[in-house]
Amino acid sequence: MTTTLSELNSCDLAAFVERLRGIYEHSPWIPERAAAQRPFASLAALKQALQAVVTNASEAEQLGLIRAHPELAGKAAIAGQLTAESTSEQAKSGLNLCSAEEFARLHQLNADYNAKFGFPFILAVKGPTGLGLTRETVIATFARRLKNQRADEMAECLRQIHRIAEIRLNDLLAVKLEFGPQIMQWSEDLAQWSDEPDALTCAYMTDAHRATAAQLLAWMRDTGMQAEIDAVGNVVGRYLSDDPGARTIITGSHYDTVRNGGKYDGRLGILLPIAIVRHLRDKGEKLPFHLEVIGFAEEEGVRFRSTFLGSNAVTGNFDMTLLDAVDADGTSMRAALAAAGHDCAAIPDLGRRRADIAAYVEVHIEQGPVLLEHGLPLGVVTAIAGSSRFLVELQGVASHAGTTPMHMRKDAAAAAAEIVLLVEQRCAQGEALVGTVGQLQVPGGSVNVIPGACKLSLDIRAADDSVREAAVRDVMDGLAAICARRAIEFKVEKIVEAKAAPCAPWLMQQLGDAVQRSGLPRFDLLSGAGHDAMAIAALTDVAMLFTRCGNGGISHNPLETMTADDADIAAQVLLDFLRRFSPQG
Ligand SMILES: [Zn+2]
Numbered sequence: 001m002t003t004t005l006s007e008l009n010s011c012d013l014a015a016f017v018e019r020l021r022g023i024y025e026h027s028p029w030i031p032e033r034a035a036a037q038r039p040f041a042s043l044a045a046l047k048q049a050l051q052a053v054v055t056n057a058s059e060a061e062q063l064g065l066i067r068a069h070p071e072l073a074g075k076a077a078i079a080g081q082l083t084a085e086s087t088s089e090q091a092k093s094g095l096n097l098c099s100a101e102e103f104a105r106l107h108q109l110n111a112d113y114n115a116k117f118g119f120p121f122i123l124a125v126k127g128p129t130g131l132g133l134t135r136e137t138v139i140a141t142f143a144r145r146l147k148n149q150r151a152d153e154m155a156e157c158l159r160q161i162h163r164i165a166e167i168r169l170n171d172l173l174a175v176k177l178e179f180g181p182q183i184m185q186w187s188e189d190l191a192q193w194s195d196e197p198d199a200l201t202c203a204y205m206t207d208a209h210r211a212t213a214a215q216l217l218a219w220m221r222d223t224g225m226q227a228e229i230d231a232v233g234n235v236v237g238r239y240l241s242d243d244p245g246a247r248t249i250i251t252g253s254h255y256d257t258v259r260n261g262g263k264y265d266g267r268l269g270i271l272l273p274i275a276i277v278r279h280l281r282d283k284g285e286k287l288p289f290h291l292e293v294i295g296f297a298e299e300e301g302v303r304f305r306s307t308f309l310g311s312n313a314v315t316g317n318f319d320m321t322l323l324d325a326v327d328a329d330g331t332s333m334r335a336a337l338a339a340a341g342h343d344c345a346a347i348p349d350l351g352r353r354r355a356d357i358a359a360y361v362e363v364h365i366e367q368g369p370v371l372l373e374h375g376l377p378l379g380v381v382t383a384i385a386g387s388s389r390f391l392v393e394l395q396g397v398a399s400h401a402g403t404t405p406m407h408m409r410k411d412a413a414a415a416a417a418e419i420v421l422l423v424e425q426r427c428a429q430g431e432a433l434v435g436t437v438g439q440l441q442v443p444g445g446s447v448n449v450i451p452g453a454c455k456l457s458l459d460i461r462a463a464d465d466s467v468r469e470a471a472v473r474d475v476m477d478g479l480a481a482i483c484a485r486r487a488i489e490f491k492v493e494k495i496v497e498a499k500a501a502p503c504a505p506w507l508m509q510q511l512g513d514a515v516q517r518s519g520l521p522r523f524d525l526l527s528g529a530g531h532d533a534m535a536i537a538a539l540t541d542v543a544m545l546f547t548r549c550g551n552g553g554i555s556h557n558p559l560e561t562m563t564a565d566d567a568d569i570a571a572q573v574l575l576d577f578l579r580r581f582s583p584q585g
Contacts, residue, residue, distance in 0.1 A: 002174040005046065009039035023050070023165045023172065026068040029061070030054060042519030043173060044377075044569060051162050051375050066119045066157045071110055072138070095125065095135065102135055109142045117150055124163040155373070156552070162375065166565055179275045180568030186271045187263045190215060190255070199260040200558065203303040205233060205336040212255050216270060216295045223278040225293065231346035232313040233297030233337075235270075239277045241290050247358040249287075249581065250540070251574070252294030254310060254532055258302055262365075262560025268547065269363045270295040272567065276575050287578055289358055296532050303327045303336075311535035316351020320344075357540040358583045359507055362533045363570055365562055366525075366546040369553030376523050377566040378573060380512045381544035384527045384534045385432070385461040386500035388472050392419070392479070395489040398452025413442050413451035415488045422478045423458065426471055432463035432526045433471055463526045465500050501534040504541035506584050511543050514577040518569055541584070545570060 003019050011019070013035050020031035033053045040046040054062060072095065098106065113121045121142055125133050133141075145153060169175070193208040193215070195201040202208050213235050220227035220237030227237035235255070238248075253269025273293045280287070296310030304325040312318045323334040323344055337344050366372075371379050396412035420437045427435030439457040460475065462468035476492065483490045512522035525546065533542040547570045550561040 002172060005040060005043060005173065008046070019172070020050075023168050024054075024065065024161065027065050030065075040519070043169065043175065045519030047162075047166055047169060048375075048520065050165060054158060054162070055375065062154070062158060063119060065161060066122060066154070069120055069122050069161070071114075071120045072106070072123060072125070072142075095138065098135060102139065105139055106142070109139070109146060113142070113146055116146065117153055119154070119157065121145070122157040122160045122164075124160050124167065126164075126167050159372065159375070163563070166563075170565070177564055177568040178279065179272070179571035180564030180566070182275050182278075183268065183271045183567040183571065184562075184564045186219065186274075187267055190267055190271075191263045196260070200257055200263060201259045201261065201302070202255065202257040203259075204256055204298040204309065204333075205303070205340050209233070209256060209297070210340055213295065213297070216255060216274075219271075219274055220277075220293065223274055224281040225274075225277055230313070230350055231337075231342050231344065232310055232318065232350060233340070233342065234310045234313065234350075235295035235297075237274070237277070237293045239280065239287070239291040239293070241288055242286050243288065246289045247583065248290040248292050248352075248356055249358050249578065250292045250294060250314075250352075250360045250536070251362060252292075252296060252532070253362050253364055254296040254299035256296075256298050256300050256302065258300050258556045260558060261300075262555055262557060264365045264547075264560060264562050265367065265555055266296075266299060266364070268365055268562070268567065268570075272363050272571050272574065276571055276578070279575070287581075289581065289583075291578065299530075299532055304333050307530070308532065308535040311532040313347050313350040314352055315535060315539040316348070317535070317538055318347050318350070320348065352539060354539060359504075359581070360533060360536045360540050360542045361507065361511065361545065361574070361577070362531060362536075362542070363545045363547065363574055364527075364531055365555065365560065366549045366553065367529050367555035367560075368549065370525050371523070371546060371548040372550065372553050374523060376520065377548045377569050378515055378518075378520060379523045379525045379546040380508050380515060381503050381527045381533075381546055382508065382524045383463045383500050383502040384529075384531055384544075385434075385463055386465050386468050387459060387461040387496055387498050387530070388468060388494070389460075389496035390458040391493045391495055392416075392456045392458060393491045393493075394454045394456075394483065395491075396452050396454075396486070397450070399450050401448045401450055404450060409450050410452075410487050411450050412454035412488055413445075415482055415486045416440060416454040416456050418482045418486075419456065419475075419479050422482065423460075423475055426474050426478070427460060430462060430467050430471055433461070433467050434528060435460045435471065435475070461528055463500055468500075498530070498534070501537040501542070503533075503543045504584075507541055507543035510581065511545055511573070511577055514573045514580070515545075517576055518573050520569070545574065 016035050017028050017031045021028055024030040030050055030053050034049040037049045190212055191200050193211040195203055195206050195208045202212055213229050216235040217227050217229055225237035225239050229235050251273045254266035298309035301307035306322050324332055326332050334344055394412040394415050396410035423435040423437055427433050436459045437456050441455045442451040443453050445451055460468055460471050515522045533544050536542050547562055547566050549555055551559045554560055
């Protein structure tokens with residue numbers, strides 16, 4: 001039996017609680033407390049209100065909610081004691097079809113999990129695309145989450161419960177997502193082209209990269225866009241306004257990936273607007289400006305170690321000397337482009353005229369846990385953090401690990417260890433500041449030799465350039481002091497210095513208004529990662545919309561995930577933003 005939002009908004013309290021009884025397992029107190037906030041402006045607002053009740057509940061109530069759920073593949077599933085909702089959800093994932101080994105493994109995991117946490121393992125077994133998760137995925141997730149700390153795992157269970165509630169609400173209200181499932185399916189389809197088997201790697205101008213571009217081009221043309229692949233490999237589609245003199249809004253993101261990357265990083269920001277254009281075309285609706293959707297060819301820097309090739313070409317800032325860069329096999333970028341049929345000489349002509357462009361807006365998966373932890377599908381980006389990167393070489397004295405007394409050593413690795421802790425300490429003290437030592441090597445190190453040399457990398461980022469510069473100064477001073485005290489020689493090489501790219505407040509405002517019109521609160525956050533918007537900021541004002549990243553916020557990893565519901569509401573918000581867009585000045 002289905003119902004409607006207006007019915008839920010207008011019925012009496014008892015009927016409201018009764019209709020939502022199956023949404024949160026055996027926990028009618030949740031709809032009871034949320035009812036006071038009626039009427040709900042949208043389904044998104046109803047979901048947020050139900051979530052807020054759980055978030056504001058006592059820990060005992062939260063535990064009660066978790067414990068009200070049946071064990072996945074536990075005894076309850078066999079005895080037929082599940083609610084009607086749980087029975088059909090678990091059957092869809094094929095958990096009722098386990099092999100003997102899988103069944104034994106699940107039961108062992110179940111026992112270990114209960115012993116460690118004292119509540120049942122909860123997983124929305126209907127996956128992100130709406131299909132059931134495979135048994136392999138369920139078991140792998142179970143094993144991974146068993147390693148969590150209790151508080152983190154409890155929070156994860158509650159998030160899974162909210163996801164299950166979302167799926168059940170969609171069924172109850174017979175919701176048909178207009179954009180989300182298509183975007184998720186296209187992401188799956190694109191992931192079939194990879195430079196490596198069993199992983200998603202799509203590096204600049206490889207066969208997989210070119211096949212991906214060809215597919216994007218075909219989809220753009222299918223939706224009625226004028227589309228082409230430009231000289232640098234960007235896939236560019238235009239949905240023209242009826243006013244030929246109109247300015248252009250650019251949206252898009254990159255379609256290359258890191259090694260063994262995720263399916264949504266970059267690609268979401270291309271596929272989502274293609275789905276929007278298809279919707280507009282089907283309705284015969286035009287916008288008062290030209291809309292350009294760009295699949296940028298390169299952002300990650302995997303093959304030639306130079307990033308933002310696609311977006312820099314669009315701003316006219318492509319560095320032509322990069323054409324001589326060579327990949328690990330000795331192939332130059334120039335040769336790779338020529339082999340793909342591209343005319344390198346045409347790249348400088350790709351730069352757009354500033355006067356033609358009204359704005360740039362990019363949708364991107366967050367690649368972090370902030371939205372996930374706040375229980376929000378969308379966030380408005382305030383700025384893309386600036387970054388400073390260094391390579392540090394420490395030189396001590398290698399000597400015998402057995403015969404050199406502790407006070408006579410010049411141990412380069414011990415100095416490095418102090419530096420790592422210094423970076424951690426200093427970067428914990430600053431607004432929107434982070435610092436990381438991601439590479440740490442003892443070249444030619446040996447078990448029985450005191451490290452004579454050590455190499456480390458240093459990455460410091462902040463929203464505010466002066467905060468970052470102050471942290472860099474302090475870390476460099478501290479590093480020099482540590483090395484002086486230990487009689488270690490050091491060399492520091494700066495490899496990246498990128499200023500923060502603030503998003504334009506007028507665009508953030510319009511994007512934030514669209515988020516609020518969808519029934520969600522506006523939530524602003526910083527982007528710690530670099531994005532094409534950073535490069536495009538040289539051409540026009542930019543804004544970004546982040547979508548929630550599942551699995552603890554993991555990205556640049558095959559575990560990166562999101563849901564069709566989040567893709568859908570992001571598309572609705574971007575469409576609403578475009579329809580109501582008002583140019584500055
Ligand atoms: Zn990206």
